[in-house]
Amino acid sequence: xxxxxxxxxxxxxxxxxxxxxxxxxxxxxxxxxxxxxxxxxxxxxxxxxxxxxxxxxxxxxxxxxxxxxxxxxxxxxxxxxxxxxxxxxxxxxxxxxxxxxxxxxxxxxxxxxxxxxxxxxxxxxxxxxxxxxxxxxxxxxxxxxxxxxxxxxxxxxxxxxxxxxxxxxxxxxxxxxxxxxxxxxxxxxxxxxxxxxxxxxxxxxxxxxxxxxxxxxxxxxxxxxxxxxxxxxxxxxxxxxxxxxxxxxxxxxxxxxxxxxxxxxxxxxxxxxxxxxxxxxxxxxxxxxxxxxxxxxxxxxxxxxxxxxxxxxxxxxxxxxxxxxxxxxxxxxxxxxxxxxxxxxxxxxxxxxxxxxxxxxxxxxxxxxxxxxxxxxxxxxxxxxxxxxxxxxxxxxxxxxxxxxxxxxxxxxxxxxxxxxxxxxxxxxxxxxxxxxxxxxxxxxxxxxxxxxxxxxxxxxxxxxxxxxxxxxxxxxxxxxxxxxxxxxxxxxxxxxxxxxxxxxxxxxxxxxxxxxxxxxxxxxxxxxxxxxxxxxxxxxxxxxxxxxxxxxxxxxxxxxxxxxxxxxxxxxxxxxxx
Numbered sequence: 250x251x252x253x254x255x256x257x258x259x260x261x262x263x264x265x266x267x268x269x270x271x272x273x274x275x276x277x278x279x280x281x282x283x284x285x286x287x288x289x290x291x292x293x294x295x296x297x298x299x300x301x302x303x304x305x306x307x308x309x310x311x312x313x314x315x316x317x318x319x320x321x322x323x324x325x326x327x328x329x330x331x332x333x334x335x336x337x338x339x340x341x342x343x344x345x346x347x348x349x350x351x352x353x354x355x356x357x358x359x360x361x362x363x364x365x366x367x368x369x370x371x372x373x374x375x376x377x378x379x380x381x382x383x384x385x386x387x388x389x390x391x392x393x394x395x396x397x398x399x400x401x402x403x404x405x406x407x408x409x410x411x412x413x414x415x416x417x418x419x420x421x422x423x424x425x426x427x428x429x430x431x432x433x434x435x436x437x438x439x440x441x442x443x444x445x446x447x448x449x450x451x452x453x454x455x456x457x458x459x460x461x462x463x464x465x466x467x468x469x470x471x472x473x474x475x476x477x478x479x480x481x482x483x484x485x486x487x488x489x490x491x492x493x494x495x496x497x498x499x500x501x502x503x504x505x506x507x508x509x510x511x512x513x514x515x516x517x518x519x520x521x522x523x524x525x526x527x528x529x530x531x532x533x534x535x536x537x538x539x540x541x542x543x544x545x546x547x548x549x550x551x552x553x554x555x556x557x558x559x560x561x562x563x564x565x566x567x568x569x570x571x572x573x574x575x576x577x578x579x580x581x582x583x584x585x586x587x588x589x590x591x592x593x594x595x596x597x598x599x600x601x602x603x604x605x606x607x608x609x610x611x612x613x614x615x616x617x618x619x620x621x622x623x624x625x626x627x628x629x630x631x632x633x634x635x636x637x638x639x640x641x642x643x644x645x646x647x648x649x650x651x652x653x654x655x656x657x658x659x660x661x662x663x664x665x666x667x668x669x670x671x672x673x674x675x676x677x678x679x680x681x682x683x684x685x686x687x688x689x690x691x692x693x694x695x696x697x698x699x700x701x702x703x704x705x706x707x708x709x710x711x712x713x714x715x716x717x718x719x720x721x722x723x724x725x726x727x728x729x730x731x732x733x734x735x736x737x738x739x740x741x742x743x744x745x746x747x748x749x750x751x752x753x754x755x756x757x758x759x760x761x762x763x764x765x766x767x768x769x770x771x772x773x774x775x776x777x778x779x780x781x782x783x784x785x786x787x788x789x790x791x792x793x794x795x796x797x798x799x800x801x802x803x804x805x806x807x808x809x810x811x812x813x814x815x816x817x818x819x820x821x822x823x824x825x826x827x828x
Contacts, residue, residue, distance in 0.1 A: 315443025335389030343399025512686030612660030680768035737761025
């Protein structure tokens, strides 16, 4: 039989037992003492401590959103406003405990249940995640009323654009966080955005709001921004430009209307456009403000300024004539031609017929820097100073030595680039009698910075010459406005393609001023690649000028200056045998 081993039992030393008992007794005594101290011996301090601990668990500091300032037109019509919305967010650590209610939550949020479930599960370690932004307050309240654990609401503001596509290129838009992304929303973002406030609120154990504890720091709304745009003229220009592009099947178009007395932009529209209230199908190419970002060669629209250089030189006067026979001129290896042999032309007739031969001979008779100097003085080749994001400066080259063909091309608008707004500002110099005025998009309440860059007599003389362009026999007869005298210039430019000029792709232009006796409005119209076969500036762009500027005369309450011509025309039609 196996031997039995004796097992010995080790007893815990008495001193260890005593130490443990004493430690537990000390903790009990300390707890009792702390309770007595907080509740009786030092009650005020105890209440402060306990209240602080309770507050730390129930009092929260909440941000009060601030709305952006409004953008309005010159008459106070809203172009951009902020409307209150609500965003639903969740604490995934709380919501993960109620995953069975995710289908219900997805239905309330109009989201896919499986995608929402996956999103919550993948972000379970976070304490904040947006579920849906910018809901209507009523829809957000329905989500909250379901009392789903871990689901909360945040009040915000969303930008809304009442005029939609009509002013979108100029006003721009904000992102989902209400920060400016394009246009004036971006340029004046710091001015427009508000400063959020804050307040202390009491919430229960489940995070539900109980009451406000104080007024806190109120939110400071952003500053309003008033533009120089007249929304009436903007709608008119938008409608007519869009209709013109549809008729001519053109690629794009731009219209700028300027008040020559102040330099203020009254209308600025582009096509194609986009709706800032619905960006689902928004294309990048449609977003840019072509009037200020796109450069082009101005072609014949700068010929009047070459005539200015000729008059300033003293070598020519308003009565000077140029012999354009035999209808073409060879300069170096290039031959420049007119449609027909115009023979001897005065400076006015040269502008009326837009003679390439005449303007080339004129430029070659001048110092090679004189034409460049005039172009530079009227604002070409430099920014208009509006501060608009992405505005182009244009290109005004100044060669150390000009070749004869470069001088001729430059004089009739090739070899330099401008923007539509720059061209409007340049014609504003003629309209104002030789004064260059800073262009403005914002109502500033004061004038300044204007400078005389041209002799007034010369400016008035060239403006008078440009009236002949609209009269019978001129290239811009379709720019005629009943009861108003109009001065202007057509332009038809071959577009550059693959480093050379395309034979079948054109930019059609018309720049005009009305009423010509004392110009108040300057309007520039560009039609990019008209596809209807009518690609001359007098055919594609001039009719748009006529309709828009004619209606602007009425809306701006500008008195007619050609009433006698209208009366005489009516009298002629009443004569026996008249058609």
